[in-house]
Amino acid sequence: RRAAGGRLWEVFGPFIPLLIPWVDRWVDNGHRYPRDMLPALRRVLRPRVPYVTVSQNDEGLTGKGELPMADFPNLLVLSAGGYGHVPI
Numbered sequence: 001r002r003a004a005g006g007r008l009w010e011v012f013g014p015f016i017p018l019l020i021p022w023v024d025r026w027v028d029n030g031h032r033y034p035r036d037m038l039p040a041l042r043r044v045l046r047p048r049v050p051y052v053t054v055s056q057n058d059e060g061l062t063g064k065g066e067l068p069m070a071d072f073p074n075l076l077v078l079s080a081g082g083y084g085h086v087p088i
Contacts, residue, residue, distance in 0.1 A: 015052035015076060023057040033066050047074060054088070056080040 008017075026033055045051060051074060053061070060083030061067050061075075069077070069084075077084030 012052060015050045018051050018053040018075070020053060022053070022055045022061055026057060026063050031064065033063055038067060042071070045072065045075070050074050050076065052076045052078065054078045054080070055084060058083070060084040 025037060051072075053075060055061050055077055057063065057079070058081035060069075060079045060081055061077055062069060062083065069075075076086070078086045078088050080088055
């Protein structure tokens with residue numbers, strides 16, 4: 001038996017959640033994203049699929065300008081730092 005609201009689309013709607021510890025990867029790598037992380041994202045994220053993620057970095061996902069938001073127009077960013085689409 002499945003709990004109510006147990007299907008991904010019932011929780012996230014049309015969005016695929018990216019459950020990535022963005023700031024941990026960024027801080028653990030000397031305030032830069034790991035070298036292979038961004039090319040991997042560009043390779044696997046599909047352009048017609050809407051994604052959603054949460055970032056706690058003061059600078060959102062961009063880090064020090066490493067990840068331009070324009071490169072991922074289908075990624076909705078909820079950001080505790082206020083830099084993203086939805087400040088939280």
